[in-house]
Amino acid sequence: AILFVQSFPSCLEELRRDARLVQKACDEIINSARFRKILGIILSLGNQLNAAGGRKAAEAFSAKSLLKLKQAKAFDGKTTFLHFVVRSIRRNKASLIHFKEDMPSLCNAEKTNWSMVLSEINQLERGLDEVRKISLDYSQTKMLADDTITLNSSLSLAREVELLQLTAVGRFTLDACLRVTALVSEINKAND
Numbered sequence: 001a002i003l004f005v006q007s008f009p010s011c012l013e014e015l016r017r018d019a020r021l022v023q024k025a026c027d028e029i030i031n032s033a034r035f036r037k038i039l040g041i042i043l044s045l046g047n048q049l050n051a052a053g054g055r056k057a058a059e060a061f062s063a064k065s066l067l068k069l070k071q072a073k074a075f076d077g078k079t080t081f082l083h084f085v086v087r088s089i090r091r092n093k094a095s096l097i098h099f100k101e102d103m104p105s106l107c108n109a110e111k112t113n114w115s116m117v118l119s120e121i122n123q124l125e126r127g128l129d130e131v132r133k134i135s136l137d138y139s140q141t142k143m144l145a146d147d148t149i150t151l152n153s154s155l156s157l158a159r160e161v162e163l164l165q166l167t168a169v170g171r172f173t174l175d176a177c178l179r180v181t182a183l184v185s186e187i188n189k190a191n192d
Contacts, residue, residue, distance in 0.1 A: 001131045005172055008124075012176075015121055016183055018112045023190040025109030032102035037093070042069070042085055049081075114191075121180075121187055128176055135170040139163040 029035060047057040069082040089096050100106065136155070140163065155163070164170030 001134050001169060004127045004131050005169065008128075008172075008176055011120070011124060012179060012183060015117060015124070016186065018117050019183065019186045019190050021105060021109050022112055022114060022117075023186065025103060025105040026190060028103040028105055032099055034096045034099035034102055038085075038089065038096050038099055041089060041093070041096075042066070045085060045088060046081075117187065118191070121184060125180060125184075128173065128180060131169065132164070132173045132177070135167055135173050136160060136163055139166045139170060142166075 043058065043061060046061070050057060069085065070080050072081040073079065074081075074084065086097075143163075143166075161174065164174050
């Protein structure tokens with residue numbers, strides 16, 4: 001419990017920094033007018049190709065389908081749809097090529113291992129729950145020794161908070177729970 005309490009602030013801060021960086025990069029992507037225009041061009045060119053093949057026009061596409069731009073090849077077997085899109089943008093809307101300037105946080109955010117962040121927040125929550133249980137057991141044992149309570153395995157939330165407030169570790173746990181809940185909200189926002 002002591003090691004957890006000592007390492008908690010730095011671990012929480014690192015996770016918060018990663019979550020905020022990813023959220024900032026996501027906001028930059030969403031708010032980039034140039035990137036939005038590029039996506040519109042991709043949709044338009046894709047629909048032109050689909051129309052030539054007798055297919056119905058698409059109204060949208062998934063972010064995952066962007067990965068396929070490199071796979072779809074022209075008749076020459078070398079030129080990909082991605083090459084075609086880049087050439088078209090360079091020829092007609094060259095200023096869009098520099099869309100990455102709209103996303104200064106993206107390079108740092110892409111270094112963040114998001115699955116690791118999610119795993120670490122889960123570990124933090126489990127560790128905090130263990131510290132909470134230890135603190136509750138200690139408070140109940142102390143009060144039993146003083147004959148001030150009878151042991152009860154199911155506590156109301158109000159009673160649990162009351163017991164946690166009796167010790168420094170318990171007070172840490174209450175504060176840490178609030179901080180972790182706030183961080184989980186930030187992570188969920190970035191995850192969406």
